[in-house]
Amino acid sequence: MGGYLIAVDGGGSTCRAALAAHDGRILARGRAGPANIATDPGEAAASIAEAALAAIADAGLPADTIRDCAALLGLAGARQAAATVRAFLGDLPFSRSELTGDAEIALEGALGSGDGVMAILGTGSAFLARRGDEIRSVGGWGLQLADQGGGARLGREALRTALLARDGVRPHGSLSRALLAAFDDDPAQMVAFAGAARPADFGRFAPQVFDAADAGDPDANGLLQTAVADVCEMIAHLDWPDGPRIVLMGGLAPLYARHLPPVLRDRLSEPLGDALDGAVRLAVRTFSGR
Structure with missing residues (x-):
């Protein structure tokens, strides 16, 4: 050929x-x-x-x-x-x-022809499972209505939280200060950015949420706990009692792996590819x- x-x-x-x-x-x-x-x-x-x-x-x-x-x-x-x-x-x-x-x-790439549950956690997110000849999926519908755990959704929520801190609704933390500084402490710049931003633009702020949460920032912790709960809900929907493995894919996969509850973290496997x-x-x- x-x-x-x-x-x-x-x-x-x-x-x-x-x-x-x-x-x-x-x-x-x-x-x-x-x-x-x-x-x-x-x-x-x-x-x-x-x-x-x-x-x-x-x-x-x-x-x-x-x-x-x-x-x-x-x-x-x-x-x-x-x-x-x-x-x-x-x-x-x-x-x-x-x-x-x-x-x-x-x-x-992750499972080959084998069984298991896979979560893609990158700019967006999607969740799939293969069991025998059956493939099921949930999520993957984009930032506006879905993308649970995705970097774009997490980054967008972080910017929203930074504006709440700027307005005095919530106390400032390291995350809100860093995000506002990225826009010269000008909320109008942040709002203009958000109005034109694509998912990848929001997604670039997601790693800062993990870093700030690890440093003990309360707002970052709250954002991350919500994102982790969303990821766990999607995985649980696709999982089955004797499910052999869970594989995380995407740029945020290593960051999420450390924050999953032990019942899921203990079943994580490295992707085949x-x-x-x-x-x-x-x-x-x-x-x-x-």
Whole structure:
């Protein structure tokens, strides 16, 4: 079979692409900016092409190789963007393109063909479980109504709390002071930022919540306790009594792992691979029949 495979892991902050042979061997990798199809389809398409071209260049191949590649795209926002999918795929430079969610490729990467529960905790969040031939999912509906435990939701709530402290409704702590300082102690700047912010913009403040909570900041502790409770609720909904393992994925996974209750923390397992590994496996299955 001619050409190559492109596997894409497109998240709210970063898009990663792997150039692979039809047997699944990864030949090169590339990286670009956000690729959330629901938030900004145009930006997502540009990031996908940029990451794919970077992988092709890293392999020492000419740029027009991209036209002979079949692409499996695991993208944030895929569940919300059903109405735009056909036009979106038609704008991409690949010979063939298939779209799935970033959660589906993460599940494949984390569990392989095995059973278990997976939580993606990055800019957004999603929760999936595989038990035999059945795959169940909850969440993953975006920042406005879901994304429990996601960095964007946590960062947005931290900014809201900082404004409450600025107005004297709550006492100042290290988190509120640091967040206000990031906007020159000008609440109008913070409000203007929030009005135009995308999920990745909010998400960059999430690690500060964990750091401040570890330092004993009361507001950060409250925010983190709420986020952890949300994550636990979603995992518990998908779990079953003899569930073999729980896997956390995404940039915030190591931070959350330390804060889960022992009943869940003791069942955590390392993922077999990452979301891009899962995208490569699905690309092979989709385009090469292996």
